[in-house]
Amino acid sequence: MSKSNCSDCTCRLANEVGQLKAIVNAQSRTLAKLVRQMKEGCKKDEEAKESTLCGLNPCLKCLQPDILYHLGLNTETTDFPKVFGDVRFVCMGGTPGRMENFAYYVMQEIGLKINAATKLRNISEAGQRFSLFKVGPVLCASHGMGCPSISILLHELIKMMYHAKCKDPVFIRIGTSGGIGVEPGTVIISSEAIDGRLNPVHEILVHGVSVQHASQLDESLADEIKMCHDPCKDKYEAVIGRTLCAHDFYEGQSRLDGAFCEYTPEMKKSYLETLQSQQVKNIEMESLAFAALTSRANIRGAVVCVAILNRLNGDQIKTPHDVLSKWEKRPQELVARYIRKVLYHNDDDDESEQPEDEAEAGAAGGGDTQKAPVEEAE
Amino acid sequence: MPPTITDNQTHDFKAHYDCAHRSSLQDDETDDAYVKRITRYSDGTVKLRNSNIELMDQDILYHLALGSESHDLQEMFGDVKFVCMGGTPKRMENFAHFIMNEIGYKLPAGTQLQDISAYSYRYSMYKVGPVLCVSHGMGTPSVSILMHEMIKLMYHAKCKDPVFIRIGTCGGIGVDGGTVIITEDALDGQLRNSHEFTILGKTIHRPAKLDKKLARELKSLASPDDPYDTIIGKTLCTNDFYEGQGRLDGAFCDFSENEKMAYLEKLRENGVVNIEMESTIFAALTHHAGIKAAVVCVALLNRLNGDQVNAPKEVMNEWQARPQILVSRYIRKVLTHNGQLKALFGHQGSIKSPRRFKLVQQESQAHE
Numbered sequence: 001m002s003k004s005n006c007s008d009c010t011c012r013l014a015n016e017v018g019q020l021k022a023i024v025n026a027q028s029r030t031l032a033k034l035v036r037q038m039k040e041g042c043k044k045d046e047e048a049k050e051s052t053l054c055g056l057n058p059c060l061k062c063l064q065p066d067i068l069y070h071l072g073l074n075t076e077t078t079d080f081p082k083v084f085g086d087v088r089f090v091c092m093g094g095t096p097g098r099m100e101n102f103a104y105y106v107m108q109e110i111g112l113k114i115n116a117a118t119k120l121r122n123i124s125e126a127g128q129r130f131s132l133f134k135v136g137p138v139l140c141a142s143h144g145m146g147c148p149s150i151s152i153l154l155h156e157l158i159k160m161m162y163h164a165k166c167k168d169p170v171f172i173r174i175g176t177s178g179g180i181g182v183e184p185g186t187v188i189i190s191s192e193a194i195d196g197r198l199n200p201v202h203e204i205l206v207h208g209v210s211v212q213h214a215s216q217l218d219e220s221l222a223d224e225i226k227m228c229h230d231p232c233k234d235k236y237e238a239v240i241g242r243t244l245c246a247h248d249f250y251e252g253q254s255r256l257d258g259a260f261c262e263y264t265p266e267m268k269k270s271y272l273e274t275l276q277s278q279q280v281k282n283i284e285m286e287s288l289a290f291a292a293l294t295s296r297a298n299i300r301g302a303v304v305c306v307a308i309l310n311r312l313n314g315d316q317i318k319t320p321h322d323v324l325s326k327w328e329k330r331p332q333e334l335v336a337r338y339i340r341k342v343l344y345h346n347d348d349d350d351e352s353e354q355p356e357d358e359a360e361a362g363a364a365g366g367g368d369t370q371k372a373p374v375e376e377a378e
Numbered sequence: 379m380p381p382t383i384t385d386n387q388t389h390d391f392k393a394h395y396d397c398a399h400r401s402s403l404q405d406d407e408t409d410d411a412y413v414k415r416i417t418r419y420s421d422g423t424v425k426l427r428n429s430n431i432e433l434m435d436q437d438i439l440y441h442l443a444l445g446s447e448s449h450d451l452q453e454m455f456g457d458v459k460f461v462c463m464g465g466t467p468k469r470m471e472n473f474a475h476f477i478m479n480e481i482g483y484k485l486p487a488g489t490q491l492q493d494i495s496a497y498s499y500r501y502s503m504y505k506v507g508p509v510l511c512v513s514h515g516m517g518t519p520s521v522s523i524l525m526h527e528m529i530k531l532m533y534h535a536k537c538k539d540p541v542f543i544r545i546g547t548c549g550g551i552g553v554d555g556g557t558v559i560i561t562e563d564a565l566d567g568q569l570r571n572s573h574e575f576t577i578l579g580k581t582i583h584r585p586a587k588l589d590k591k592l593a594r595e596l597k598s599l600a601s602p603d604d605p606y607d608t609i610i611g612k613t614l615c616t617n618d619f620y621e622g623q624g625r626l627d628g629a630f631c632d633f634s635e636n637e638k639m640a641y642l643e644k645l646r647e648n649g650v651v652n653i654e655m656e657s658t659i660f661a662a663l664t665h666h667a668g669i670k671a672a673v674v675c676v677a678l679l680n681r682l683n684g685d686q687v688n689a690p691k692e693v694m695n696e697w698q699a700r701p702q703i704l705v706s707r708y709i710r711k712v713l714t715h716n717g718q719l720k721a722l723f724g725h726q727g728s729i730k731s732p733r734r735f736k737l738v739q740q741e742s743q744a745h746e
């Protein structure tokens with residue numbers, strides 16, 4: 001009997017060792033790929049020292065350290081190029097929980113794996129205001145509600161991109177919105193953001209003086225994301241249109257159910273119909289600042305929202321919860337397809353370099369060199 | 379509750395607003411008395427300036443995960459006398475525990491405070507007897523959503539003469555870090571004592587008035603033994619943290635340090651002692667609702683000496699407790715005066731309709 005037990009143990013151990021080897025090999029290949037991407041990123045940076053970001057604060061290079069207060073990060077204690085240098089996509093949405101879920105979804109969609117004993121860490125927990133998760137080349141951040149909140153996040157993320165020397169990052173806002181004359185469940189990719197007076201500008205007061213910045217979004221990026229929509233397979237419509245960005249959820253969006261309401265239902269309907277006649281497809285509360293700040297930094301930006309109701313038919317949601325949950329995933333699915341498409345396009349190029357890939361994987365597999373890639377990845 | 383009649387014949391918004399105000403104001407009635415009449419029932423409970431709410435089958439407070447038919451809001455919140463709000467969920471949770479100690483509120487054994495609005499995933503709300511502690515996020519749009527829903531909550535719960543207090547942090551102008559500042563007037567980016575709204579595509583301004591008497595009362599509770607100053611001054615409220623506040627350390631900066639200093643000096647000359655991002659909307663909406671309100675912040679730095687917060691974390695935590703201490707003194711004073719301090723006991727809110735309760739949770743989660 002003791003011999004039998006020993007034999008069983010040996011078999012089990014052998015199986016487990018085999019599984020561990022497979023896992024380690026897979027992770028080594030992933031790490032090798034990431035390392036190569038980082039190295040390529042560094043090479044490109046060396047070739048073209050000029051960043052693709054422009055219009056930035058000329059004082060940034062003098063800030064030592066630069067404290068990203070609301071993200072709980074600073075350039076003294078964190079090596080930005082090492083930690084964030086590989087970032088290519090920054091996705092943001094309103095609530096921390098939703099963006100954490102999206103981070104795990106993206107991880108699955110781009111084929112990144114982590115050990116079962118670990119989970120994604122909220123990098124900005126110390127800041128107590130936003131949540132920030134990193135999934136390889138994708139950053140997922142919550143931005144709170146309204147333009148002032150998202151503008152704080154954007155300033156600090158743009159500074160992060162600068163300090164980390166990220167190459168051509170793409171920023172995408174994912175969320176929900178009220179639709180104007182569209183079927184609930186429709187995904188709207190914004191062409192531009194307009195304010196409550198229907199002007200495509202984001203106004204801020206600098207030294208007491210009004211300054212306006214254009215709020216167009218990147219047209220080619222919107223088209224690329226729309227092309228990831230399959231009208232046959234997907235059971236919903238995806239349209240490109242204008243988005244009203246209100247600074248108030250109730251009166252600013254002509255709702256009748258706020259604490260104050262000094263207009264009639266007829267006046268409300270008239271206003272919404274004016275919006276419809278101006279090709280406005282949806283209303284939300286962050287796109288103006290998002291469009292203006294990404295545009296100023298020469299960062300391609302997109303806003304992808306699902307309409308959870310048609311405001312022409314009422315102010316309150318009538319759709320069952322399980323349907324709403326599916327709808328909320330639609331912008332996430334579309335954006336994940338876009339990310340995969342971009343990454344896969346690079347993978348296509350990489351296929352011709354297969355031998356190099358295997359060689360690096362082999363090197364990474366060696367015991368003496370195992371630690372280096374892990375440390376670099378961290 | 380008598381229904382409020384809305385004039386449906388008026389089409390032009392501005393004329394409607396002026397006409398309503400003018401025709402309703404009796405000849406011998408002061409503005410304050412007018413506001414009180416249209417925002418209070420005779421028993422002191424909150425009357426809404428929205429006649430549609432009474433007609434609704436259910437009023438869902440989406441961003442709080444509460445509803446007027448899913449929860450017994452009067453039983454849950456009817457005893458609320460103070461609504462304290464601040465930016466972050468963690469800070470307001472800490473304040474809830476702090477105020478629990480200060481007013482001697484006892485929880486039943488084996489229980490702990492629960493985030494009432496956890497299912498909204500947007501704001502956190504804790505209730506400590508007559509004190510509600512709620513987070514409001516950053517910036518005026520985020521506060522605006524919360525304020526609408528809190529004011530509606532006061533109406534549904536039939537709260538009597540509630541007091542709203544914002545507790546927060548700010549940048550100081552010519553004051554040391556750690557100074558406690560009670561706002562006398564809230565000013566917007568163009569130094570107007572008002573908040574700008576865009577309604578039906580048109581711009582209107584509402585006065586951003588805070589209760590002067592309340593501010594003075596809070597100031598009187600500062601002790602000479604406190605190892606820091608407590609002052610009353612004007613507060614600038616901006617919609618932008620970086621450029622709007624004249625910072626040199628944002629992602630963009632099109633002005634020089636000299637221009638920044640000139641601007642800050644101009645603010646100082648106008649009596650501005652601090653800058654934050656919530657006070658004008660807070661003041662405008664509480665004033666419009668006829669609710670007494672105050673803003674109490676601690677300065678994290680003196681902006682005349684730099685843009686970045688450099689104080690160590692422990693120092694910052696101690697500073698952030700200072701406005702909480704002052705507000706707790708005020709709450710204790712009012713409760714003592716009303717003989718309510720010893721009568722506090724825990725009681726459970728109740729769910730009126732389990733089915734609607736579940737629906738409200740789900741709909742709040744979905745709405746953004």
